[in-house]
Amino acid sequence: MKNFLQQYSEEVSAELHRILNYWMKYTIDKTDGGFYGSVNNNNQPKPGAEKGIVLHGRILWTFSTAYSREAKKEYLEMAQRAYDYIMAYFKDNEHGGVYWSVDAKGNMLDSRKQIYGVAFCLYGMSAYYAASKNEAALNFAKDLFSLIEKYSYDSVKKGYMEVFTRDWKDIDNASSIAKNAKQKKTMNTHLHLIEAYASLYKVWPDETLKQRIAGLLEVFDLYFIDHNKYFNRLFFDENWKEQPDVISYGHDIESAWLLLQCAQVINDAHWIDVFKDYAVKIADAVHVGIGSDGSIWYEYNPATGKINKQRDWWPQAEGMVGYINAYQLTCDEKYLHQSLKTWSFVKEKILDLQNGEWFWGRKEDNSLVNADKAGFWKCPYHNSRACMEVMDRSSFCR
Template sequence: MQPEQLKQQLYNELLSILDYWMKHTVDEINGGFFGKIDNANDVYATAPKGAVLNARILWTFSAAYNAINNEKYLSIATRAFEYLREHFIDKEYGGVCWTVDFEGKALDSKKQVYALAFCIYGLSEYHLVTKNNEALNLALDLYKTIEEHSYDKQYKGYFEAFAKDWLEMDDLRLSAKDANEKKTMNTHLHIIEAYANLYKVYPFEDLKNKIAELLELFDTYFIDHKTWHLRLFFDEQWNEKPNVISYGHDIEAAWLLLQCAEIINDKKWIKIYKQYAVKITDATAEGLDKDGGLWYEYEPLQKALIKEKHWWPQAEALVGFYNAYELTGDDKYLQQAVNTWQFIQQHILDSSHGEWFWGVKEDNSVMQKEDKAGLWKCPYHNSRACLEIIKRV
């Protein structure tokens, strides 16, 4: 398959993803978007609504409007913006609630910095297409809030989570599967992604310096220069707490960190991350199955693969391998991007009910108990993969 053909297929897939979210997820009774939908498209109307889901819908439909200029996309983005502003922004303590109930009342008011980052990401994208100054000001407020409460002035980097009033709390984890540590690669990756998106619409020196510092932190701590996988969990003094290898995060970081360096036009880091992008992509290839799919994780201590193929690592692999093809001109990377897309078409796309399944097990049977839409299952990874390939081709 040639790049133009891949681009056309992913353009069609992007339209399909966006149509799904417009058709099935809008909550006309209580506002915003439903908090949970299963594989049969059954709606759980009283499920909690998450800040991450709302912010990712905001980013997705803003970015889609920027690419395609369909007014329906702008209307969904505006709905997400207004719901975020009215229900997730904590007007008393700053930051955003983690979840609200189905009627929009604060439910879990902890301050997960990951969620603040995604709100910056979505708000800055919305400002890009609308020039809405309220969205920009909210994004800047959240940036200042992260810097005030989460930035480690002694050792650098960002602390993971806080209680509602920004006091310390015991359980810092994003999800039950994570290690309970003060600094994580995942949150830092999405802070730099958010900061770079904010820099695109509102460049200023302090923000540029923060992005460059994050690129340095990735180089120093998160990237393992022996294996070229990413280290995931640390204490506040940057002592690593060894955990799994996450192939999806490896390949996402491979292209995303380079993009952040390019956004701030830092020639030193661009040169470095062009080299790292290929090395990290090659390390990720250890997690590829012969059918083109990317395994979820590897546990080094047990020497065991977690034999599931989730939707989002496949989406990130599309971009990561195509990015390596652009950097090297080596057709093997293009072929792997195509193989990944073919695996997605065969096993991850839900041809009956729309959108992408959460994932498949080792035998390619669908993971039925997971969400089609939910706190974590959002239109961000797959739509962004489509948008990135469209733009790059």
């Protein structure tokens, strides 16, 4: 088994470098600054594509984290490019926070304060400070934390509200990334908020921040995790009334390992024990959403009984981590085999061996999904992080 783990680690290490090299070669916008808003499978940028804070925040996190692991100056230069662009074009100097998107020239396009996007900016700023020791980045991360706590945190019912206007007024969620106006609190935003807070805690071990991370773990335990089936409930109104929705296998397996990691960051013994248990139970539950080729399907709709068997890149990346994590916790080799099997699917069907990076995904019939190679949602985050996590976890089970 040690040979399998060593080979796995070597393969993902090589892939991590391919991913990073791709982004350095094909995504830099040398004309208008920052990074292109869209790049297709032929590595051609789309002129005029809008640029999102999620893309730039994830690039900032990826290359900052890569530099902290391997001090290559080109990684830090990429991180600094993302940092400089965010501070120049996404930062709202009047009302605080960051815009959701700008146009190709850097002009404000969508000014709403989407907590999902603010969280990814915070995530990137924390990692950039760890890599560069740039105090301005840490201060901005602290400012973002304060704004989220001031405007988004629900001090009465707990959890965080989804979206606001530019000046932090309440907004109809119909205009947000959520699907309807009743979805005021979403699992996805809370998941990425807690990882951002955990990243900040590593460089700023503030007691209030620690309490908020523990509070987010409690929210997952109370509301998002279904303790009967061990899937995640995705959408709620502000009073924690659940809104009918799908089961998202990718988000489930991502939460399985990520929530435990956040509990470990704050060294909370209670929540570590709780989420060790949940990590394995969720991994077992997600197995119904895995194909015979090891690929992780997109989602299941309980209302229709239909499974969307499209295999996007990011659930595969999260599956690689979620199952090696379950292996580490149990020493049961079936989980390691699943992680390896998902990686085999990635190598066979998702890696673009000709043009680099990962394809968006494969449809049920294995034809390619025609979508960005790099873009508003397609960032070097899930796949680079998966490579790093597997490398870090490639020792024998604990």
